[in-house]
Amino acid sequence: MALLTYALVLLMLCSALAVQLSAPRLGEGIARISVAASAITFALAVVLFSWRLGTGDTPLLSIGLGLFSLYVDALSTLMAVLVSAVGLVVHVFSVRYMQDDPAYTRFFVLLDVIIGVILLMVLAGDLLTLLLGWHLLGVCLYFLLNHDTRRPAANRFAFWTLFTHRVGDLPLLAAIALIYHAYGTLSLPAVFEAVAAEPDKATLLGLPLAETLGLLVLLAAFAKSAQFPLHTWLPYTMDGPTPVSALMHAGIVNAGGFLINRFAPVFAETQSVLLLAFAVGLITTIMGALMMLMQSDIKKALGYSTMGQMGYMVMECGVGAFSLAIYHLIAHGVFKATLFLGSGAIIANARKDPNIPEGEIYKFMVERKVPHPPLSWVVFAGITITVPLLIVLAAHQLVDEGFLHHQGALILLLFGWITGAQTLFFVYKIGGERPFSVLLYVALSFAAVILTYVLVGHAFDALLYPDPALREALYRAASVNATTFALVLVLLMVLISAGWLVVFRSEAAQQPLTRRFRELHLRLYALLSREFYVADFYSRLAEQMLAASRRLNAWLRWV
Amino acid sequence: MGGLLGSMLALPCFVLAGLCLPLFPLSVGVNRLLQRQPTRAGDRLAQPGTKALVLVTLPLVGVTLLAAGRWLAADDGGWLVRGFALWGGLTSLLYAFRLLSARDGQIWIGQLYTSALALVWVGVAHDVPPLLPALGLALSLLPLWFLLDGLTRRFGIARTGLYPGLALRMPRFAALFIVAVLVAVAVPFSPGFFAIADLAFGGVGANALLTLLPLSLAWLLWTWAGINLLAGIVFGEPRVDLDYADLDGRAVLGHAGGMMCLALFGLVLVERML
Incomplete structure (x- = not known):
């Protein structure tokens, strides 16, 4: 079983290498390698999940290093099935969708790497490996979103994504450092046992440790799952290829929900920190739904819809329904991937024929007749x-x-x-x-x-x-x-x-x-159309910081 | 040693170490050296190889001076070391913030070097052995240093925004450049990443806030600066009035091999840390 689990993680990484090396010889034929590896990975994930279901064992696998241990429990195997399934669909879709793209090889290499990294993250058995996967996920996504290297907009929004993800990496690093200091181990099962044995442990500053860890984990999850006010990266990253959007909205953005569930034994010892998850999730749900209604671009509307769904997922965790959040993220992943992958065809068809059936909805939506x-x-x-x-x-x-x-x-x-x-x-x-x-x-x-x-x-x-x-x-x-x-x-x-x-x-x-209430309605409309000025605020802040940095450097003569 | 005399003797050792593991304003020296342009033919100090040697040897000298200072101060120098740690944290943040607007390759490396190595002081105050983190952070800069030197030789200057879009004109170079920037800003599996983790894991026990705040903020700002560097060199619309020459296979293998060695060194760091 250890071999199978490690193969599950390594296969996509090996595929990336094989694709890169064989590109000069195979041309666009490299997609076959990538799709085959993706299909085998999915099969391995299903086998591992079935094995776990059958035996009920939760082994912690190691290769003898402090790093790269893998934890085979229900959550990790279920997530591996989801990730590999979404990965397979995206791979198959990309074969034709990305045809004739000059960076066809690079796309498949990065796609393979990111699936491998996500699998490493969900199967991680120690906190440092979890941090590695968590961190590399943002980096890989940055390059996938930057697929068209000429477009300034793609570069700009990919930067937003990476920066927000990095903001989310920092609380996780802090949480892991605190755990290592408190319990002297990074192994996930050992940490959970230790937290359960000593739930009242405090940090050096006198704060309850479980509560502090819960807060840090939530902050990390908020950034990855686009929770308000760290949401701006998600709806704006539509300049990447459609398969990347599908992967991002069906898989990557779920990382926050996964992380909260991963640390469920820690949250079980907390007193009030889950209320924060509830509040932030609720605000995000409402914001996402409101802003989705304002969009005329189908992909951006789907982006805000994801934001709302992620808010709901976090809110579910915030009310203690952790497993429901996992079901939600799987269900959302499936329907959102379908919507994204179908959006291109729908846009193309709608240009020829709106295809709205005559009837009540047509009268209401198109003719604007209120019966x-x-x-x-x-x-x-x-x-x-x-x-x-x-x-x-x-x-x-x-x-x-x-x-x-x-x-x-x-x-x-x-x-x-x-x-x-x-x-x-x-x-x-x-x-x-x-x-x-x-x-x-x-x-x-x-x-x-x-x-x-x-x-x-x-x-x-x-x-x-x-x-x-x-x-x-x-x-x-x-x-x-x-x-x-x-x-x-x-x-x-x-x-x-x-x-x-x-x-x-x-x-x-x-x-x-x-x-x-026309006046109020118009004001609210204006506010919503500018998306509460959150993105504008960040842009302005970044400009101010860069200007201040330039002034400081000039004053200190750049040394 | 120890006592007040020991602490007084340790002070010059720490100040000298502050030249090597740079503390502002002592950091001006190393930054001037890294930005030095040849003043005459055969100016060895301005040679890229010499500067690379400086990048690697200065931390070693700094760590030796630190050890000497700590021996002299013994158990009585806690206040002194804590003061230097605060100074180191502030220096790191100052240079990380300045790094955001650095566009010239040599300035960029110099400021990142200062920001990164100043963090070693944060760990020292909390009894984290400084040698491997210092080496890890310094070695992580080498691949980028050599690639920036390659840009200088090709285009006369290594500066963002002057010749964007290398991903399309020099894909091999661009790929290596991306990895080198990521290694420099301490992305896994670079030794810099594990050095940051080592400093965080070791220092958090003594003072969570004073350890994690400078480490986290500096790390975040490095990423931003790294992306700025990539945006102005790798991404964008390439110029048509320039001659581009990509790296040959041997050079690619050499650089890639060097980075693999760094990744292995990173793993050694982890094993020592855990």
Whole structure:
């Protein structure tokens, strides 16, 4: 098994070397080497995952050095399957997509290297190897995004990406240094045992060690997973080739969720740091969703959509639903890779034929005709508010009767409810001839999604965190005072319901809120169109720093 | 030795070491030397080989002087070493910040050398043996030094922005240049990376903030500066009015072999560290 695991990591790196060496002889035929290596890697990952599933063992493999140990547990093998699957799809897609590109060989070399590096990162058995993979990931991505070396925009946004990733490397380095000092080991299983044995250990500054480590790990994850305000690199990096966008949005950006899960035993010993993950994830989700709505470019809209999804993933960790975050990142990876790889063809086809079927959506979206509401707004508002709530409650009740004890589950339930209600509101807004049929289809689809989500979420819980005590500890670490929580939850539900009622009423009266509060709406629109000035702020700050550096150098005569 | 007398005697040793493991403003000397232009024919100090030798030997001299200073100060020199560590951290940050606007290759290397080697002081204050980190950080600069010298010989000057787009005109050189810049800014598997890790792991036990803050910020700024260097030389639209000559196979093998040796040295550093 050790040989198989090391082969899994090394195969793509060897493929990169083989591609580079055989390029003069094979030309574009080098893609065959790369795709074959990618397919074998995927097969090896599946074998390793199945082996782990069958035996339940979690061996720590080593080659006798302090570095390069590999840890074969459920999380690492599952992530290896995801990474190698996305890698295979991207490889196969790139064979034709990148044809006639002058840097065809370089592209495949870098693609192979980055897959190898990600596999090293997810399978790392010691913290230094994890740091190596974490760090090299940003570097490889920089060169892939800079594929067209002539374009200043590609270079500029690749720099943003690398710099943000490097910002995320620093807290991880600090966390690892603190761990090494506190426990004298870098081996992951040994560190987790030590943290569990001494949960109350403090740092030199007197801060609780677990809490400090949790905070540092979160900061590292925020940068890699494009959490607000470290998100600017993600939506702007569309100058890279489409397969790179797919890889980035389906795989690389998930690294933050992986890292938080990797350190789950540390988070189980924390008191309040997961609240930060919840807050940052929530802000990122809202920001990403809002900014996605402002985009006219399909790839940039997908970029902001990823940002919102990553926010949701981090938020799931923030409420203690760690395994759900892994399911989310896998599901998101699959659909986002599909969307990115299909976006080019959709743009090309839409130029010839918009292909929007005639009907309610066409009238609403293209002709901008707002039909009369199909039902009394009171009835529809009642359906919108109650049906999704019943569906999410029933789905949870069916799978886990004790879910009401977990604050995190209730928060996710709240979000499920809001999402369902939003979808039903859209049905009301577009009107149509057969509103009840559409309503029924939407409700059934929603029920199917929620039920799958809950079922698979529980299966992932059993797979990734088979120890119920650890699961409970994670939920506990993410909890707040029960009374406060209940009050806030009820208040939120009342506020949201009232909000829906106001929106329905204004829509029914043909007086949308955007018209009534026009001034505020325009201001918000302007703010959103400049994306809250975050990117502008960073650009200005960078310019100021460079100017200050030049002045200082001139003053000190460059010596 | 030890006591007040020992500390007083250690002070000049540390100041002299501050010339080699540069502390601002003592760092002016080494930076002037690395930027030196030939004043007459056969000016040996201005030769690239001599400067490369200086890059490697100065840290060794600095570490020896440091050891002598520490022996003289014995257990009573803690305050002195901590003071020098603070000085080292500030020097490193100062030069890392200045590095952001450096466009000339020799200035760039000189400022990175100063920023990197000043960090050794941070480790010394926390009992991290300085020899291997100092060597690791200094050796990491050598590949870039020789490639920048190659640019000077080809184009008359090694400076960003003058001849961009080498990735398209000199792909072999550009590939090696990229790796050399990455090695210089302490990306894994360069010895610089493991030297940073060594200093961080060793020093964090004594003072987490004073160790990690200068190390992290300097490392971050090096990356930014490294990207600036690449953006002005490797990337961009190439000029059509220049003659380009890429490296031949032997030169590529030589440079690549040297970098592989550095990676192996990095692994030695790790094994010693853990």
